Amino acid sequence: MSELRTERLLLRAWRPSDLAPWAAMNADPEVRRYFPGVLTREQSEASTARFQTDLDERGWGWWALEVRATGEFIGFTGLDPVDEDMPFTGVEAGWRLARSAWGHGYASEAARAALDFGFTTLGLSEILAVTTATNLRSQAVMRRIGMTHDPADDFDDPGVPDGPLRRNVVYRILAGTAVA
Template sequence: MPSSERLVLRRWREDDRAPFAALNADPEVMRHFPDVMTRAESNALADRLDAAIEARGFGFWALEVAATGRFIGFTGLSVPRFDAHFTPAVEIGWRLSRDSWGHGYATEAARRSLDVAFSDLGLTEVVSFTAVENTRSRAVMRRIGMTRDPDDDFDHPNLPESHPLSRHVLYRVTPEKPDETAG
């Protein structure tokens, strides 16, 4: 499994379920998603995420702080389960507990995930998308070298057009795109 200096990206464990359910039930963490999740929904998501890692060798890995072993969310690579103008594709994404925000964890883990995407998997492009208003995730996308073309923005097919989160921005990165914050 990929790791970084401060973080471990790994397979999911049973003891991840309670803190994962807590972050999925936090209205602030889930602000840019249609709704918070119940414990059962969160557990089902953890099962799907781990099954994807088993099937593909990559996915949204459980994320823990190396120094403490504390679970703080997930970061990694996934294949979107909907049709859009940019699919099929591999996306990079993250979801971290609120007390983990502002420490650079999402950026650090995302950079390591991109290393896996381009070096280990040989991908030629990775995408990321979020609701227009999600400025925190958009900032991470820019920090890891992703760029946006407004012509790529789209209405998420799993949300009604009238939903306030329907409009999404799409960012892309290729292995040739250097990380603008490196060095």
């Protein structure tokens, strides 16, 4: 399994000690504001098992995210194949951080490392990112890392009921594009 390092962050395998802070993040309504709801501890535990299985089998996926200076777990960042029920295919970059980690540039720093891995190691020609149309903070990260948005790609998520979370935007970056 690949482990990625940036100046301040470590993208790594999931550890049992990550479960409590991960479950707390997923129970936080503000962290889950752009998702249909919060997750139970059991749902959070199941997600970490899935994430680690993907890392073990593929060597890449949703890595646990740690601050190198302190060893603090702050969320996840990584790459994952787009779900089959989406109206497009490809590999998606994503991130989710604990509120205490917001505003420090960690999402952009970790996402750049994931993009570099995807283009350099995996040889991907394009990476995309998806979020709700109302999630302006994630869209700002997408722009900061060099992704662009084409409104023609926007779609209604078939897995989300009608409402403000259903409309999604897609940002893309091509290999060879300078990662900001």
